[in-house]
Amino acid sequence: MSLPTPSVQLYTLVEEFRADPARSLDRLAAIGLQHVEAFDFVGRPAEIRAALDASGLTAPTGHAPLLSDELWTPDGSIPTPEPEAVLEAAAVVGLTTVIDPFVEPVRWSTVDGVNEIADRLNAVADLAATYGLSVGYHNHAQEFLLDIDGRSALEHVVARTDERIAIELDLFWALTGGQDVPALVQRLGSRLLAVHVKDGFVPAENPFGVDADRTVTRHLDQRRPGEGHVPLVEAMRATDAVRWAVIEYDQSPGDVFDDIAASYAFLLEKGLAA
Incomplete structure (x- = not known):
């Protein structure tokens, strides 16, 4: 059984990274990590690539909006960059896969909305x-x-999209969404490129209803x-398809x-990554 390779999503240290990218990456390298998942890279790809090269790290995956015309932030909604701009920046940073990290709940609330997400994924x-x-x-x-026809909207999108489109499954959020996470991992199978490894206490009620407060992540008990x-152990042992444990x-x-x-x-002590 092949094991995934560890990485870390730079959103985890968003303030530290924005303040001092080089020092932040050096500290990650000192922990033993060799890879990161890029975040907020579209506006400064050359700077981020230089910092990665200097620290000896690579960013094979990265998060950027590809499926939304506007992006919600704590300061209000802002237009997203054109997909071409995202992809050009990703190539500079050295990514191989660009992952859209968030589509608003309301777009997941109807069959037409879910189908539109799938169609945009195929086009991009x-x-x-x-x-x-x-x-x-x-x-x-x-x-x-x-x-939708006996399966979740996410799995409907997986069925409606080309097999080359990867899924990065956030294990904490899948559980928060009411999923049997190891069983979901098995069903997604070869479509899983990566998992997000995180733990915490899942709220009794789903915090991401269609009309939910989008600042909910500020109140998570992770x-x-x-x-x-x-x-985590059971979910990550449910498949050998995952390439990155982020x-x-x-x-x-x-x-x-x-x-x-x-x-x-x-990850290393449990034999979940190498």
Whole structure:
């Protein structure tokens, strides 16, 4: 059985990375990581690539909006860059797969909305191929609220899209969405390129309803792996298709670099990554 390779989503240390990319990456390298998942790279791809090269790290995957015309931020909605701009920046940084990290809950609430997401994924995959890149999608919980012909909206999208389109399954958010996570991992099978490894205490009620407050992630009770509700070991052993085990905290419970180091140690000690 092949094991995934550890990585870390730079959103986990978003403030530290924005303030001092070089020092942040050097600290990740000192932990033992060799790869990161890029975040907020479209506006400064050359700077990020230089910092990666200097630290000896690579960013094979990265998050950027590909499926939305506007992006919600705490300061209000802003226009997203054109897909061509995202893909051009991704090529500079050295990505191989660009993953859309968030499509608003309301678009997951109807069959037409879900079909439109799938169709846009297919179209952007065609465009990405002209840049030598692949694309994928990263879930939260809203992708599991709607049932379409006996399966979740996320799995409907998987069935409706080209097999080259990857899924990055956030294990915490899949559980928050009410999923049997190991069973979901098995069903997604070869479409899984990566998983987000995070743990925490899942709210009793789904926090990502269609009309939910989009600041919910500020109030999450997330913990180090093995300290919460998420069946990480069982889920990650349910398939051998995953290429990247991406460490992430939406909210780090303590010192962010110590928490990343604890996640990295968990993956190695449990034999879940190599």
